[in-house]
Amino acid sequence: MxxxxxxxxxxxxxxxxxxxLSVGLAGCGGTGGNTTTGGVVRIRPDQWPTxxxxxxxxxxxxxxLDGPSLPGGEFVFALTDSVIPARAPVPHNRSERIVFxxxxxxxxxxxxxxxxxxxxxxxWTCTEDSTTWVFTLREDARFWDGTRxxxxxxxxxxxxxxxxxxxxxxxxxxxxxxxxxxxxTTVDARRLAIQLPEPQARFPLLLAHPAxxxxxxxxxxxxxxxxxxxxxxxxxxxxxxxxxxxxxxxxPDLPHWKSLVFRVTPGADPRDLAxxxxxxxxxxxxxxxxxxxxxxxxxxxxxxxDRLYLLVCPPxxxxxxxxxxxxxxxxxxxxxxxxxxxxxxxxHVMFPVGSAGRCPQLSGPITCRQSAPVDSQLPESxxxxxxxxxxxxxxxxxxxxxxxSHLAGSDTRVAALPRCDQNFALQWQMAGAFLIAQDQLFxxxxxxxxxxxxxxxxxxxxxxxxxxxxxxxxxxxxDALADRPLRAPARALTEDGVVYPLALGRGWLISR
Numbered sequence: 001m002x003x004x005x006x007x008x009x010x011x012x013x014x015x016x017x018x019x020x021l022s023v024g025l026a027g028c029g030g031t032g033g034n035t036t037t038g039g040v041v042r043i044r045p046d047q048w049p050t051x052x053x054x055x056x057x058x059x060x061x062x063x064x065l066d067g068p069s070l071p072g073g074e075f076v077f078a079l080t081d082s083v084i085p086a087r088a089p090v091p092h093n094r095s096e097r098i099v100f101x102x103x104x105x106x107x108x109x110x111x112x113x114x115x116x117x118x119x120x121x122x123x124w125t126c127t128e129d130s131t132t133w134v135f136t137l138r139e140d141a142r143f144w145d146g147t148r149x150x151x152x153x154x155x156x157x158x159x160x161x162x163x164x165x166x167x168x169x170x171x172x173x174x175x176x177x178x179x180x181x182x183x184x185t186t187v188d189a190r191r192l193a194i195q196l197p198e199p200q201a202r203f204p205l206l207l208a209h210p211a212x213x214x215x216x217x218x219x220x221x222x223x224x225x226x227x228x229x230x231x232x233x234x235x236x237x238x239x240x241x242x243x244x245x246x247x248x249x250x251x252p253d254l255p256h257w258k259s260l261v262f263r264v265t266p267g268a269d270p271r272d273l274a275x276x277x278x279x280x281x282x283x284x285x286x287x288x289x290x291x292x293x294x295x296x297x298x299x300x301x302x303x304x305x306d307r308l309y310l311l312v313c314p315p316x317x318x319x320x321x322x323x324x325x326x327x328x329x330x331x332x333x334x335x336x337x338x339x340x341x342x343x344x345x346x347x348h349v350m351f352p353v354g355s356a357g358r359c360p361q362l363s364g365p366i367t368c369r370q371s372a373p374v375d376s377q378l379p380e381s382x383x384x385x386x387x388x389x390x391x392x393x394x395x396x397x398x399x400x401x402x403x404x405s406h407l408a409g410s411d412t413r414v415a416a417l418p419r420c421d422q423n424f425a426l427q428w429q430m431a432g433a434f435l436i437a438q439d440q441l442f443x444x445x446x447x448x449x450x451x452x453x454x455x456x457x458x459x460x461x462x463x464x465x466x467x468x469x470x471x472x473x474x475x476x477x478x479d480a481l482a483d484r485p486l487r488a489p490a491r492a493l494t495e496d497g498v499v500y501p502l503a504l505g506r507g508w509l510i511s512r
Contacts, residue, residue: 046352046445049305049344049504055353061304062112064509071256078278078510082266085223085238089213090161094282097210099262102230102245103223104213107135107154107192108204110443112304116204120149120214120227130199135207137190142250143216144231151186157214158184173209175454205443229255239264270510274298281510284341285395289508299511302342307505308351308438308448309334309343309400313498314429314458317385322497325433328407334503338399343503349452349490350445351438351504359446362453362464362489378424381415383431390435392416396505397437404435427456435502449490462498463489 047055081095089104091097107121121135141149158179162172177183183195196203206212215224221234231248243262247255263278270281271291282303283289292298311329313322334343383389388408390401401414412432417425426434442448453460493499 046354048352049346053345059112059304061302061506064301064303072258074259074261075257075280076261076263076278078270078273078281079262079264080266080268080270081264083239083243083262083264088224089157089215089226090211095262095264098282099243100210100213101228102260103228103232104215104226105228106208106210106212106214107137108208110205110208116208119208120154124204126203130201130203131196133194133196133203134187135192135194135204137192138252139190140250140252141227143218143225143227144248144250145218145221145225145234146250147216147218147225148189149214149216149227150189151192152189153216154192154214155179155184155186157216158212160217161211161213172211173206174211175451176206202444202446206447208443209441227251229253230260241265277512279512282507283510284505284507286339286341289510292510297512301509301511303507303509305344305351305504305506306440307396308346308440308501309396309503309505310349310436310438310452311388311404311500311502312426312434312436312459313432313500314426314434315462315498316429316458317432318497322433324408324412325404326497326500328404329500329502331407332400332403332502334400337403338396338503340399341396342506342508343396343400346501346504348445349493349499349501350449351440352445352448354445354449354490359449359489362446362450362460376421376424377418378421378430381417381421381425383415383425385432386412387415387431388412388433388435389415389417389422389425389431391419391422391437393419394437396503397435400502401435404433423455426459429456429458437505453489459498462496463493465492465496 045057047057048059050056050060077098079095079098081093083096083099084092087096089100091100105120107119108124109117109119111117118138120137120141122138124133124135126133137149137151137154143149158174162174162179177194177196183197185193185195187193194203200206213226215226218225218234222237223232227248227250229248229251230245232243232245236243239262241264243264245260245262247257263273263276265273270283270288273281274292274295289300293300311325313325318325334345381387381389388401388405390397392398398414398416405412405414415431422434425431426436436452438448438452440448442451449463453463487495494501
């Protein structure tokens with residue numbers, strides 16, 4: 001998930017759980033709709049699902065834990081994934097996204113309701129063609145140790161972030177910009193300039209991705225030093241099992257709480273943690289939600305829809321067509337067929353729904369074909385044209401895959417794979433169908449679609465075979481292109497039977 005506005009009071013801690021959504025920036029302006037050059041470029045806003053089944057430019061589920069907040073107090077956040085200091089500030093799982101979002105800042109933040117707000121950058125400007133961007137850092141931005149945050153720190157941090165990915169991540173912003181290239185330069189101590197290879201009117205949204213967070217490695221510190229509103233000390237170890245954060249007095253949004261405790265118990269069932277007590281947790285399993293709905297003192301609330309489920313059918317494994325998978329996808333009713341998690345029907349390849357499906361940067365870098373992971377489970381999985389492969393750690397994907405296998409015929413079967421195996425098998429088209437669970441890691445449908453296409457060369461080729469990627473988001477140009485006999489990438493994928501959109505999923509906030 002992308003990082004939202006960082007917390008300024010106890011209940012605002014949950015803001016980091018709410019995924020970022022689309023922002024209609026006027027030209028290349030910063031906040032408040034300001035522009036710096038030329039005329040205003042109108043941008044059609046992306047659309048989000050409502051609980052009523054319609055689409056809206058506003059997003060439901062953002063207003064959780066409304067009400068007054070009081071200063072002071074210790075808040076315990078229960079997390080069920082590992083949190084490892086050596087990975088910071090780039091998260092590898094949902095628990096690390098939550099923790100790192102409090103510790104480290106990106107240049108730009110995007111709130112749940114879709115507003116671009118300053119992070120480390122107080123403002124940003126660009127040239128008239130949106131190819132050169134300049135970001136100005138907060139004048140008083142400092143790391144926890146008192147060191148001033150400079151533009152050179154940002155550049156070096158990005159270069160480390162790009163080089164430390166343990167595996168290729170198709171959703172990383174470094175797929176579109178090279179953090180180690182000469183195109184990123186420091187103008188002075190507070191200004192960073194970025195030269196893009198093509199116009200991008202929404203470029204600041206890319207820098208809200210958590211992989212673009214800024215951190216400084218300092219001798220004697222277990223954790224990289226950050227500038228976020230939640231600070232650590234040099235001696236703070238990895239969570240064993242708790243990590244205690246304190247308000248950062250140098251941050252402009254100084255938290256009101258006394259301390260924030262991350263209780264990290266990888267693999268634990270949140271129901272088993274209730275006896276010790278906690279204040280916040282995010283879950284997806286409805287059995288856990290029902291348990292806390294009945295538990296004294298706890299409250300449950302649905303979060304925004306944030307996970308897209310797609311059925312991807314490789315042409316190489318389906319030489320005579322994807323009829324069986326299409327019939328299964330059309331017969332599927334996610335909200336009825338899967339009872340373990342909260343799902344709803346969704347018939348769009350993009351999430352959120354972008355402007356006419358015409359997007360910039362869709363033909364960007366793709367995942368290189370990799371060798372099989374050392375601990376691969378693929379030999380035991382026996383993948384073939386009759387198999388639906390799905391990420392084994394996802395309850396929603398498991399339920400959907402099982403139901404699709406039943407609907408596709410008795411000769412089909414399912415194979416649960418680890419993430420690395422799933423990515424490898426998709427690149428090499430090793431199964432008849434893949435159920436992809438795509439977290440919303442970007443605030444626009446265009447960037448989400450680009451991250452999907454970037455996961456495999458054959459998938460990008462299928463999406464762009466008869467489509468046109470448009471670098472400009474000017475409405476007049478988009479409307480003119482809509483009259484041409486060209487298919488948008490999302491439409492090309494669905495019409496050719498390569499991708500079938502299935503469902504959206506959401507998580508739940510447990511609070512005390």
